[in-house]
Amino acid sequence: MLRxxxxxxxxxxxxxxxxxxxxxxxxxxxxxxxxxDTEKYIHDGRFNAIRLRGGDDIRLYKSFFQGESYxxxxxxxxxxxxxxxxxxDFKENNVLFSSQKSxxxxxxxxxxxxxxLVIVVHVPKDQNPETLxxxxxxxxxxxKDIK
Amino acid sequence: MKYLKILVIYVLMIGISSCSNxxxxxxxxxxxxxxxLDVSSDKLNEAYDKAVIIFYSLPSPVETVRLMKRSGAxxxxxxxxxxxxxxxxxxxxxxxxxxxxxxADLSYANxxxxxxxxxxxxxxxxxxxxxxxxxxxxxxxVMSKFSxxxxxxxxxxxxxxxxxxxxxxxLKENQRAEIxxxxxxxxxxxxxxxxxxxxxxxxxxxxxxxxxxxxxxxSLEDMISLMEIYKDNSDIKLLLGDLNEIYRIYLLLLQENxxxxxxxxxxxxxxxxSMRAKMIDNI
Numbered sequence: 001m002l003r004x005x006x007x008x009x010x011x012x013x014x015x016x017x018x019x020x021x022x023x024x025x026x027x028x029x030x031x032x033x034x035x036x037d038t039e040k041y042i043h044d045g046r047f048n049a050i051r052l053r054g055g056d057d058i059r060l061y062k063s064f065f066q067g068e069s070y071x072x073x074x075x076x077x078x079x080x081x082x083x084x085x086x087x088x089d090f091k092e093n094n095v096l097f098s099s100q101k102s103x104x105x106x107x108x109x110x111x112x113x114x115x116x117l118v119i120v121v122h123v124p125k126d127q128n129p130e131t132l133x134x135x136x137x138x139x140x141x142x143x144k145d146i147k
Numbered sequence: 148m149k150y151l152k153i154l155v156i157y158v159l160m161i162g163i164s165s166c167s168n169x170x171x172x173x174x175x176x177x178x179x180x181x182x183x184l185d186v187s188s189d190k191l192n193e194a195y196d197k198a199v200i201i202f203y204s205l206p207s208p209v210e211t212v213r214l215m216k217r218s219g220a221x222x223x224x225x226x227x228x229x230x231x232x233x234x235x236x237x238x239x240x241x242x243x244x245x246x247x248x249x250x251a252d253l254s255y256a257n258x259x260x261x262x263x264x265x266x267x268x269x270x271x272x273x274x275x276x277x278x279x280x281x282x283x284x285x286x287x288x289v290m291s292k293f294s295x296x297x298x299x300x301x302x303x304x305x306x307x308x309x310x311x312x313x314x315x316x317x318l319k320e321n322q323r324a325e326i327x328x329x330x331x332x333x334x335x336x337x338x339x340x341x342x343x344x345x346x347x348x349x350x351x352x353x354x355x356x357x358x359x360x361x362x363x364x365x366s367l368e369d370m371i372s373l374m375e376i377y378k379d380n381s382d383i384k385l386l387l388g389d390l391n392e393i394y395r396i397y398l399l400l401l402q403e404n405x406x407x408x409x410x411x412x413x414x415x416x417x418x419x420x421s422m423r424a425k426m427i428d429n430i
Contacts, residue, residue, distance in 0.1 A: 025317075028312070028316070029312070029316075042301065042308060043308040043309065044308060045208075045311035045312050047312045047315040047319070052198075052200070056199070059199060059200070061204070063205075063365040063369065065210065065359075066358075067214075068210070068214070114362040114365065140204065
């Protein structure tokens with residue numbers, strides 16, 4: 001009985017994810033690319049966006065390569081309040097960047113080694129999480145500098 | 148009250164990682180999973196309210212060819228999947244994989260400032276996207292804009308990225324995430340293939356190219372995890388077997404003293420070359 005409930009729940013979640021993606025494409029293409037600043041950074045071409053509600057979290061795993069300069073930015077629709085993100089070293093679990101501490105939703109950095117990092121996005125739980133939903137897009141760019 | 152662990156994960160494609168083959172990483176992932184939810188059976192709704200969404204984002208061909216350029220690699224048209232092959236791809240699997248391959252080839256041509264070859268591969272990519280039913284992503288107006296700015300390498304690179312982001316979003320919107328994962332596979336694998344070939348034919352110091360190849364082990368782990376999600380698909384299961392074989396060789400590549408194991412490197416070269424041949428020959 002419970003197993004069936006769980007399967008039904010997972011099915012709903014997976015089906016819902018298509019809808020979530022659908023509603024975030026334009027947001028990622030508009031707001032995401034704007035904040036990434038494609039004059040200075042080349043977007044990596046990946047679509048990492050979804051519609052969430054208060055209380056949900058995202059963990060995104062990505063490799064970064066030695067010698068490249070990157071920009072990581074997270075954009076959220078205004079219906080989601082106080083979204084924050086951290087960048088954590090995968091191996092040591094050290095926090096390398098905190099948007100809350102830096103008071104910025106953009107992190108520019110040079111990768112001295114090839115490494116895997118985890119981007120952790122927090123969406124604070126709202127008093128009425130059923131009604132407050134919004135898109136979040138995680139964007140990556142590499143600096144335009146090679147000749 | 149009876150307590151059960153409920154794991155609620157959306158696995159969102161377009162990159163995916165966390166390799167089950169890697170000890171440390173497996174532990175780390177398990178840790179994140181263990182902390183997800185621990186709720187009672189009558190709190191399913193509450194569980195639904197708290198989801199941890201996991202994305203794994205693979206490096207795009209744009210990133211890989213930039214690394215190749217920086218390493219001092221040269222352009223070699225003979226390495227590309229010929230555009231004439233476009234007509235022989237008819238299945239979704241072959242179209243998706245080779246759309247990724249063409250995406251990497253056109254990124255390679257663009258970064259190495261080969262405008263005519265770039266436009267040829269863009270036209271081929273449009274045909275493949277159309278056949279896959281990815282509509283309006285590479286429209287006639289996009290093609291015109293592409294042609295008009297062909298000599299602006301960075302502008303074109305941003306256009307290529309936007310096209311692939313749009314294609315991925317389109318496929319996910321239409322519940323075709325498996326197809327999107329095959330495009331990712333084709334693009335990533337072509338980057339690995341080009342790096343290996345250029346490393347072999349390089350007349351100068353190829354150390355940086357070899358380092359790029361070694362670093363792709365991280366991405367391979369991501370790729371395997373992505374394919375694992377769709378392993379019920381028989382085509383993907385076959386590809387997964389090849390990827391796991393390549394991973395096995397990767398584990399032998401670096402010796403304890405930090406030197407490259409030459410015999411493993413040769414085996415890797417042969418395996419990557421044969422798998423790429425299968426991909427573009429529509430086998």
